[in-house]
Amino acid sequence: MLTDRQLLILQVIIDDFIRSGQPVGSRTLSKKHEISLSSATIRNEMADLEELGYIEKTHVSSGRVPSEKGYRYYVDHLLSPQRLTQEDIQKIKSIFAERIYELEKVVQKSAQILSDLTNYTSIALGPAVKDNKLKRIQIIPLNKQTAVAIIVTDTGHVENHVITIPASVDPSDLEKMVNILNERLIGVPLIDLKDKIYKEVADVLRMHIHNYDSMLKTIADTLDIPQEEKMFFAGKTNMLNQPEFSDIQKVRPLMKMIEQEKDFYRLLRKHNRKGIQVTIGRENQLSGMENCSLITATYSIGKEQLGTIAILGPTRMEYSRVITILNRVASDLSTVLTKWYQNN
Amino acid sequence: MLTDRQLLILQVIIDDFIRSGQPVGSRTLSKKHEISLSSATIRNEMADLEELGYIEKTHVSSGRVPSEKGYRYYVDHLLSPQRLTQEDIQKIKSIFAERIYELEKVVQKSAQILSDLTNYTSIALGPAVKDNKLKRIQIIPLNKQTAVAIIVTDTGHVENHVITIPASVDPSDLEKMVNILNERLIGVPLIDLKDKIYKEVADVLRMHIHNYDSMLKTIADTLDIPQEEKMFFAGKTNMLNQPEFSDIQKVRPLMKMIEQEKDFYRLLRKHNRKGIQVTIGRENQLSGMENCSLITATYSIGKEQLGTIAILGPTRMEYSRVITILNRVASDLSTVLTKWYQNN
């Protein structure tokens, strides 16, 4: 177990390192007013902390730098609470300022504001479309062979798809079919649509529609909505401003990952616990992210958890501030979205 | 005027520099089999080329490097024609392989393939939605206060918008209004919609609909489609692989620009001449792009020019290859799109 003095020293080392990015030496620490010990004493304590694995040296005679274990302890036990400035709060409020009622746009705006506030990269995982419920199917012919199929969900989300219509299908049948689909499928979660069509609607269609089978697959494909939640990034290049990434060799794999996005999708899916979740460096188990930390929070409508907002930064990230901000944004987001969308 | 020999030397210098990225010296040149002159003679010629502004030295005793004027001359007069490999052609064909009938997706895929083929950043400017013609307006109520307004165009493009419905508006009136709008507005280019509503449809609405004025603005706003064409990027981080950008200081402003996208929108709008257009370094008049060149081509449906595809690379770009590829993609794109969309 760490003594109070060791905790104090550990905390001050990490705070200082997060601020300066430079290894922290014993003399620097002894001059801080929170600490009234000689540098020699501090050196002894630091040697112990190093032996316990909380801090490291970059070379034999350098100051100390937090290890991943050190950051982990810091995040779990040593965070000094932060207060947001009036300005910060104002910015967060601005997410909801223009009355954008489109859920995805609000989420996207949140990502934007988060990266503005923190100068890190921010990622927001939108609500899963597959859980939305069908509000309306519409098929609008463009010409003889093609039409646009449109699906509207109860949250106002719209999916659309250009389809080709077999020549054998009669336009009036098409209309009839759309009516049947709407009658039978409204209120069904999108993810269940395909199933339901084959199991319940196919029979009805067969009774009323000529050539129904040539259409069935087209329709079913149309309703095969992308399973993945939309992801919004903001401040993708902010990592380039971090001094630890001033070497282009080190950023390249990371930027590649950020550009491709898919790794982060998996990562965020794993971060689905309610509340703040922090993973540090190699805890992320991704080779480009050894020197990065990811902090996530979830937002919800009522009790139903909708999505995740996240900040990606260097392990030397301002954990306190970021956590405070994420908490605030997530809770405001949940409150507002609940108000807007709760009683459909 | 340049002599043939000077042209040869200029061409070989630029070809070599594009390949190697290293300043080219007289001895290197004299060893090339295209050139059978002593290094001393070449030095004299190079001194002249430098005086004329086509090449530069990086320092007093360095080899020569093409100047912007040199690249300009090279692009305008010295390009050696390239042949695409079977593999390249295959990749280009793959743009149209899955029968995606959505125009925007094809354009996006083109950008993807272009950056794959060249290892540079690629940008595609989609067709302007504002010129599409209205096919159908649909308003689908979500609950008492909100509804989704959907606009479908003749190209199968779908725009949607969540709107709030004033409490004073009757649902049946809403339906009636949508019918009127569809009757009057189908076939109208999106950009003229707003005008037309106020000038021609407003009167009709007043006659048939209660509280029509409280809806009019909502509707008009809905139809106020984003004027800007969609832009698709691919290979945003490819610039990081170019040796001339190995210094992070130099990439940062460029990456910022690429992330924000809007500067490129303006740039591409300017590049709207039919055929290949090349701007080199400071010709782009953007401070992050001193060391970049932009090559663009346009694609069309029939005679109607639709959009632009572009490659962004270092000034030391493989102009020949990129131009050949862009030409090919633009022409294939035009051919296929014309086939698919010509006779609606």
Place this chain on the structure above:
DNA sequence: GTTAGCACTCAAACACCCCGAGTGCTAAAT
């Protein structure tokens, strides 16, 4: 238990030198 003092280490900055690739110029060769 704490501190002062000392010997020691290492990275970073700097000076220095040398090498090689390049130049321009001049005089001789073609």
Place this chain on the structure above:
DNA sequence: ATTTAGCACTCGGGGTGTTTGAGTGCTAAC
């Protein structure tokens, strides 16, 4: 009149050596 060989010169880059300063660990005294 060109072309070329030869030579003196320049400069960047890489290597080496030195100094400086910020750090450490250890020991002995407080």
